[in-house]
Amino acid sequence: MQIAEQQSVKTACWSCGADVSGPLCAACGKVQPATEQDYFAVFSLPRRLSLDTKVLEREFYRLSRRLHPDLYARTSELEQQWSTEQTSLVNDAYRALKDPIARTEYLLKLEGMAIGEETTGKKQQPPADLLEEVFELNMQLEEMRMGGDDPQLRSDLENAKKQFEAQLAQADADLAALWAKWDGALAEGDLTAQMASKEEMLALLDRRRYVRNLVRDVNAALDGQSGDAPTP
Amino acid sequence: MAYSDKVIDHYNNPRNVGQLDKSSSEVGTGLVGAPECGDVMRLQIKVNPETQVIEEAKFKTFGCGSAIASSSLATEWVKGKTVSEAMEIKNTDIVKELALPPVKIHCSVLAEDAIRAAIGDWKKKNGVAEGAAAPQAVAAQ
Ligand code: FES
Ligand SMILES: [Zn+2]
Numbered sequence: 001m002q003i004a005e006q007q008s009v010k011t012a013c014w015s016c017g018a019d020v021s022g023p024l025c026a027a028c029g030k031v032q033p034a035t036e037q038d039y040f041a042v043f044s045l046p047r048r049l050s051l052d053t054k055v056l057e058r059e060f061y062r063l064s065r066r067l068h069p070d071l072y073a074r075t076s077e078l079e080q081q082w083s084t085e086q087t088s089l090v091n092d093a094y095r096a097l098k099d100p101i102a103r104t105e106y107l108l109k110l111e112g113m114a115i116g117e118e119t120t121g122k123k124q125q126p127p128a129d130l131l132e133e134v135f136e137l138n139m140q141l142e143e144m145r146m147g148g149d150d151p152q153l154r155s156d157l158e159n160a161k162k163q164f165e166a167q168l169a170q171a172d173a174d175l176a177a178l179w180a181k182w183d184g185a186l187a188e189g190d191l192t193a194q195m196a197s198k199e200e201m202l203a204l205l206d207r208r209r210y211v212r213n214l215v216r217d218v219n220a221a222l223d224g225q226s227g228d229a230p231t232p
Numbered sequence: 233m234a235y236s237d238k239v240i241d242h243y244n245n246p247r248n249v250g251q252l253d254k255s256s257s258e259v260g261t262g263l264v265g266a267p268e269c270g271d272v273m274r275l276q277i278k279v280n281p282e283t284q285v286i287e288e289a290k291f292k293t294f295g296c297g298s299a300i301a302s303s304s305l306a307t308e309w310v311k312g313k314t315v316s317e318a319m320e321i322k323n324t325d326i327v328k329e330l331a332l333p334p335v336k337i338h339c340s341v342l343a344e345d346a347i348r349a350a351i352g353d354w355k356k357k358n359g360v361a362e363g364a365a366a367p368q369a370v371a372a373q
Contacts, residue, residue, distance in 0.1 A: 125345070131263050135272050138294040209270030213294075 023086040034085035039093035049179035060094040134210045164214040171208040236331040242301035250290040252276040260354025262346040271295025275346035298336040302343035
């Protein structure tokens with residue numbers, strides 16, 4: 001019961017009065033005013049993390065077609081405006097939900113977790129052993145990069161690349177397991193388990209960012225570029 | 233978005249890159265990371281046991297230009313300060329000095345965290361309680 005309320009914010013269609021969720025009324029097909037809908041609601045989806053991106057894509061194209069400006073050339077100005085606003089909402093929602101990492105980050109934000117936000121306050125530092133490991137790996141990578149013509153260099157880098165990519169794949173597998181945990185807790189309305197899985201996902205995403213950088217840097221080194229060119 | 237001249241200067245000529253002997257009792261090491269971007273920074277200080285003055289500071293940063301500039305500046309600033317003076321350095325001072333834009337504020341926070349972590353490590357090594365001012369007599373061999 002509680003879940004149903006939590007997931008669908010229903011309003012009445014301005015034209016026919018039917019219940020609507022999403023950009024278009026299912027009963028009469030009229031475009032609805034773009035409200036502060038969350039991205040899952042845009043696609044009438046529950047806040048589940050394991051989602052079929054094929055289905056999402058199909059729904060995205062369907063909505064995009066139905067919201068196409070040509071279809072609104074003869075409607076009221078208000079409906080034209082709504083269709084434009086809904087189009088950009090649908091685009092943002094699709095972009096955020098189709099990518100597994102972006103989807104997870106979006107859900108965590110939606111669920112009230114502070115993530116990737118610019119804060120000046122004290123943040124929790126990642127575990128010391130993780131930092132040590134990442135720092136060490138970066139040092140090794142730098143040494144390899146400076147190796148110049150050392151014939152050993154390339155194979156060292158290739159090995160490092162394999163190692164980092166394996167770590168990244170492991171992080172992704174761990175994340176998928178946490179999705180299942182979240183989805184299950186959501187279905188059961190188990191708030192404690194929901195909170196626990198959110199915190200685990202947050203920590204995992206933090207960890208994943210370091211590994212992702214290592215993969216990026218080792219690839220840059222293999223391409224013969226400097227891995228830490230300044231990016232503002 | 234462009235880097236300020238000061239950031240570029242520190243980026244091209246970073247001051248005090250390197251490392252100090254981690255095992256020395258006079259050296260404090262701070263290793264910190266910024267989870268929002270995955271950058272890591274190590275900052276080390278060497279403290280005179282008699283005067284509590286930071287005589288040397290070194291850093292090594294794997295991260296963006298602003299993080300490199302922030303840590304480079306931090307090592308310059310802590311040198312010659314006492315440990316308690318160095319604790320007063322705020323990330324907002326770094327933001328101002330380097331004219332960092334809002335999206336780069338966390339890079340300066342990383343440098344402040346690194347200073348504090350290095351001082352914390354030094355205090356722990358020398359048996360100073362966190363927050364306490366100074367060790368009385370740290371036996372110098
Ligand atoms: S971008 Fe993260 S430290 Fe600069
Ligand atoms: Zn309707």
